[in-house]
Amino acid sequence: MEPTYELLTIVLRSVSVSGLAVLLSSTWSIPLALRLTLTSSKLGKMVEDLINALTSIPTVVLGLLLYMLLSRSGPLGFLGLLYTPYAIVVGQAILVTPLITSIALTGLLKVKDEVWELLISLGAGRRQVSQALVREGLHQILSSILLGFNRALGELGVALTVGGNVRGLTRVMTTAIALEVSRGEYELAVSLGLILLTVSLALTLVVRRLGVR
Amino acid sequence: MRNPTLTVLFVIAVTILVGGYLIYQWCMPKRLVVSTTTSLYATGLLDAIADGFKAHNPNVEVVFVAVGSGEALRRAAQGDADLVLVHAPSLELTYIQKGVISKSRIFAYNYFLIVGPKDDPARIEGLDPVEAFKAIFKAGEEGEIEFISRGDNSGTHVRELALWRRAHLDPKGEPWYIETGSGMAETLRVANEKRAYTLTDVGTYLKLKETLGELKPLVKGGRLLLNIYSGYLVVSSKEPELAMRFLEYLVSDEVQALIKNFGVEEYGGQLFYPVNSTSLAELKKAWAELAEV
Numbered sequence: 001m002e003p004t005y006e007l008l009t010i011v012l013r014s015v016s017v018s019g020l021a022v023l024l025s026s027t028w029s030i031p032l033a034l035r036l037t038l039t040s041s042k043l044g045k046m047v048e049d050l051i052n053a054l055t056s057i058p059t060v061v062l063g064l065l066l067y068m069l070l071s072r073s074g075p076l077g078f079l080g081l082l083y084t085p086y087a088i089v090v091g092q093a094i095l096v097t098p099l100i101t102s103i104a105l106t107g108l109l110k111v112k113d114e115v116w117e118l119l120i121s122l123g124a125g126r127r128q129v130s131q132a133l134v135r136e137g138l139h140q141i142l143s144s145i146l147l148g149f150n151r152a153l154g155e156l157g158v159a160l161t162v163g164g165n166v167r168g169l170t171r172v173m174t175t176a177i178a179l180e181v182s183r184g185e186y187e188l189a190v191s192l193g194l195i196l197l198t199v200s201l202a203l204t205l206v207v208r209r210l211g212v213r
Numbered sequence: 214m215r216n217p218t219l220t221v222l223f224v225i226a227v228t229i230l231v232g233g234y235l236i237y238q239w240c241m242p243k244r245l246v247v248s249t250t251t252s253l254y255a256t257g258l259l260d261a262i263a264d265g266f267k268a269h270n271p272n273v274e275v276v277f278v279a280v281g282s283g284e285a286l287r288r289a290a291q292g293d294a295d296l297v298l299v300h301a302p303s304l305e306l307t308y309i310q311k312g313v314i315s316k317s318r319i320f321a322y323n324y325f326l327i328v329g330p331k332d333d334p335a336r337i338e339g340l341d342p343v344e345a346f347k348a349i350f351k352a353g354e355e356g357e358i359e360f361i362s363r364g365d366n367s368g369t370h371v372r373e374l375a376l377w378r379r380a381h382l383d384p385k386g387e388p389w390y391i392e393t394g395s396g397m398a399e400t401l402r403v404a405n406e407k408r409a410y411t412l413t414d415v416g417t418y419l420k421l422k423e424t425l426g427e428l429k430p431l432v433k434g435g436r437l438l439l440n441i442y443s444g445y446l447v448v449s450s451k452e453p454e455l456a457m458r459f460l461e462y463l464v465s466d467e468v469q470a471l472i473k474n475f476g477v478e479e480y481g482g483q484l485f486y487p488v489n490s491t492s493l494a495e496l497k498k499a500w501a502e503l504a505e506v
Contacts, residue, residue: 072292072449079234082293083246083276164278167260179279183255184398184421 003188011195014172017085017159018152021092022100026145029097033104033144034130037112048105054098059157066091067161083164088172091158096148103147107140108133143207150203154196242274245455248286248294250301250368251396252414253321253442254279256484258475259298265471266462273455283366289313295450296459300368300414300442302504303375314445319496320463321442321472321485325372326418327432328401328425329410334358337410338431345432346380349410353389359409360384363400364392368440373412375506376437401425414440416476416484437506439499442485464488 036044068074070082081087115136119129134141156174163170165179173196180189253259254277263275280288282299289297290313297314299305308314327337327345335352337345352358362384363370377384384390391409393400397417404411405425418430432438444463450456462468469487476484488496 074291077292083244083278164276166276166278169274169276179255182251182396182398184402184417184424 007188007192009168010171010173010176010192013085013170014153014174014196015199017088017172018092018149021089021152022096022145022149024089025093025096025100025148029100029144029148030104030141033101033108033141034133036101036105037108037133038126038130048102051098051101051105055102057095057098059095059155060161061157062091062095063157063159063161066094066158070162082162083166083170085163085170087162088159088170091162092152092155095155095158096152099151100144100148103144104137104141107144108137111137111140139210143210146203146207146210150200154200242272243452243455244274244276245296245452245459246276246278246294247296247298247459248278248280248284248288249298250282250285250442251279252300252368252417253298255396255398256416256420256476258472258485261471261475262463262468265467266459269462270455270458275459281365281367282371286313289445289447292447292449294447295452295456296444296446298442298444298463300440301371302441302443302500303506304366304368304371305443305445306504309445312448315448316446316457316460318444318460318464319441319488319493319500320444320468321488322492322496323415323440323483323485324433325369325438325440326413326415326430327410327438328404328413328418328428329358329431330408330427331429333431335410340432341435342376342432342437343379346376347382350380350382350384353384353387356389359389359391359407361400361404361407361409361411362390362392363397364394365396367397369397369412369414372438372440372503375503376412379437379506401428404428415482419480419482419484420476422480436499436502439496439503441496441500441503443500 036048066087067082069076070079070087071077072082081090111133115132119132124132154174156178159165159170159172160175160178163172163175165171165175171179173192177189177192177196180186180192249259259277263277266275267273278288278294282301282304285294285297285299286304286308288294290308290311305314305317309317327342329335329337334357335348337348340348349358349360353360362373391403391407393403397413398421400411401413401417401421402425403409405427408427418425444460446453446456446460469489472485473483473487
């Protein structure tokens with residue numbers, strides 16, 4: 001395979017794998033954040049604390065746990081997911097869940113402070129309050145998703161352990177960098193690193209723009 | 214459920230998931246997972262071999278998972294590989310005895326080298342490996358030199374430990390004994406930066422030679438530095454027939470010719486040596502001896 005072509009497929013694979021992971025994660029992270037915004041029970045607070053604590057879970061630890069789950073001798077081994085891109089998607093989706101939830105929650109709480117009294121005095125029901133929150137907090141939600149994508153794109157532990165860094169199948173930017181470094185090919189590693197940095201930086205700028213409105 | 218739309222959506226979602234999974238299983242080509250030592254993979258040899266194998270077996274996807282020999286064997290024991298390609302006879306023997314792997318095929322070999330700073334303060338040049346390790350230990354205790362160890366249970370690391378055992382020495386924890394816990398290329402670079410000694414396979418060294426200006430090979434040759442690459446069938450493999458075909462392909466004339474010529478032009482030296490009927494007997498004997506070290 002031609003090197004530039006291979007590089008391009010690695011970048012595209014990275015983006016689509018992490019993109020899918022974040023979309024998947026959003027389907028439960030955002031509703032969870034919304035649910036936590038609207039609750040003031042003790043359990044809700046506990047869940048919130050737990051999620052905040054989990055935002056910094058080391059990726060290698062998560063990777064190892066998932067490997068043991070997905071291994072042929074593990075409880076989910078029958079799925080045959082190990083060393084496929086789907087394993088990375090699932091792993092990264094789990095990885096970014098606390099991050100997306102916690103950032104979306106912070107944003108939504110801020111929005112809630114601004115609109116809560118107005119909504120209640122207008123006699124809005126629970127459903128209407130949720131809708132209003134999502135509408136007003138859309139920027140916060142989007143930036144939480146983008147930050148989640150950034151984290152997924154830049155993580156190595158999960159992709160390497162459950163993906164296996166298989167050429168043309170599960171080789172993403174971070175695992176390719178790790179391989180090139182171990183091969184002693186620092187030049188290719190650096191150019192991949194620059195691409196990764198550029199994507200991350202661009203996304204962060206987008207997030208900031210969203211925050212400022 | 215209260216909401217009929219939700220129920221319908223739920224049923225559709227489940228159908229898509231299950232259907233998708235079945236289609237995925239149906240369409241996937243047969244997968245052969247090979248967990249392999251990094252030194253074989255990093256040179257690009259395995260990709261070349263896999264391309265050849267694919268030409269003969271178009272409907273098979275060969276998946277290489279490149280990790281250290283220790284991890285490769287452990288992953289095989291977990292049932293996550295159909296084949297293993299490794300170079301750590303003593304580790305291999307334990308896993309053979311545990312019944313994890315079988316059908317050994319020696320398919321390539323080369324040598325380990327002890328490399329060190331050009332001025333060789335420990336004066337090991339030309340010694341035999343065990344004597345060299347003794348001299349390194351002595352110079353280390355006197356604070357003159359450092360030794361860099363892989364420290365990652367890879368084939369090279371296992372051999373290094375075996376050499377220390379042969380010398381009846383235990384450098385672990387000594388201030389001059391540095392464990393990097395990383396691959397051969399990184400370890401060589403650390404040795405180069407620190408002007409220290411290390412044990413390396415000849416392939417990785419030749420590949421990086423240009424960038425390792427401070428180092429030179431000091432001890433080479435001899436049975437104790439023989440680096441033997443073996444392939445095994447993982448007993449729990451779900452594709453034993455296919456795996457066996459790959460194993461036989463490794464020792465076929467086609468692959469042996471590929472191994473012989475691999476990297477010669479690019480690196481100015483043979484990275485791996487092929488195995489023929491005369492060398493095989495000798496290699497088997499050496500393997501048995503190394504497995505007991």
